[in-house]
Amino acid sequence: STDNSIKGKYVRLDFSASGEVSSMTNLKTGLKVPLSQNFFYYEGMTGNNTKGEFQASGAYIFRPQKNEPTKLSLKFFAGIQRGVLVQEAYQQVTNWVSQVYRIYEDKPYVEVEWTVGPVPVADHIGKEVITRYHLDGFENKKTFYTDANGREILERVLNYRPTWQLKQTEPVAGNYYPVNSFISIKDTKKNVQFTVLVDRAQGGTSLNEGDVELMLHRRLLVDDGKGVGEALDERDIDGKGLVTRGTHYLLLDSIENSSRLYRPTAQDIFLTPAISFSTAEVSPVQYV
């Protein structure tokens, strides 16, 4: 098929011929934006005592070695599945990173299920894996929004603090903020808001215009010297690095409509139904 898109009643996602996301459309309003998404990793700072740069990246401290992360290019597009209720597209990025894009017929969001790990460290480089959504031509004017534990929404401005004169010494980490429920960017000229809801607290930022960046998984080899006394190198019982899986929910709408979407969606994510099963060997009618 040449139709590289998945859609439901409310949203559509298009993919390029090579399987990378190319655009997102709100089918209710007709709003369409060019969208790309890639995985990267920052190399964790190991520290250097002789140069006075002892502070390593670790459990307490995020401190990348370089300000530009290394890109993990898409290895292959593993196809699309179309059901009546759900459509899915599969991406394999590396041997240790994969992703499913999923659109349910009746939901206004794109569900992105990412799987990362075990992060390879045989090269003795600690890695901090991020995903970066990018809307080309989007002007959020160095401003993005994060929530405070799902309550107040706080405006974050790149390299700026509202109550003191900031001398920025960490161009990446100094712009990372807690994302408990969601992170969003707004283009007031085009009246577009792009929102990413998370299923767990993560770190997030918007370092470039049109970017939403979220930290997914960290595996580091050096203790940051802040008290834990161990490197952030969590392993399973067999000694292998952890595989982590989580979900992002992407929403696209006008600025005035967005909160009507992200607030109920955040509730649905936080308080999902509790599922239990039983196996009584009776017919449904008898059971009722």
Added chain:
Amino acid sequence: KEQLNILASALGTAQHHDAITGTEKQAVVFDYEERLANGVNQVQNVVQDVYNKLMPKGGAAAPEQLFCTQLNISLCSVTANLTNLQVTLYNPLAREAKYYVRLPVSGTKYTVYQSDGKTTVQNDVLPISPGTAQIPLPTNRTAHFEVVFLASVPALGFSTYFVRRQSTSNVLRFQREYYRTQV
């Protein structure tokens, strides 16, 4: 109350800043995990008690409720091989919830009935994603598909859906497009 308190206590312990942010030592991680798992196991008994109470007086007790804590990686020994399953959902929201249920299964054709036991609801059967399939597990997967259906659950209430496997069929009920593009 005693059973609930085991989870409440574990969650209280996990309010420590090291547990919240992940700055605890690995041995402490294991300890938090054990406490939380014990708490969750106890709360599953409480769920059973609640459903027993909701059954009509003088009638049978609710069937034994079974739980799957690894549905996020499409693992559930309960759903994997069964041909006749009741799925009960409790909605903690104070409004109706529309929730897409995904259950790992080994068959390819299922019928899902609503809580009246008569009306069928649409379902899809999809293969589990390639990314899920490659997650290393201690044992082999028995479920290679997922059945998906939309459940509607009333505010602060529960619904039961009935999932029945149809006679074995290799005809998958979805349109499959498979193309691998090397980049």
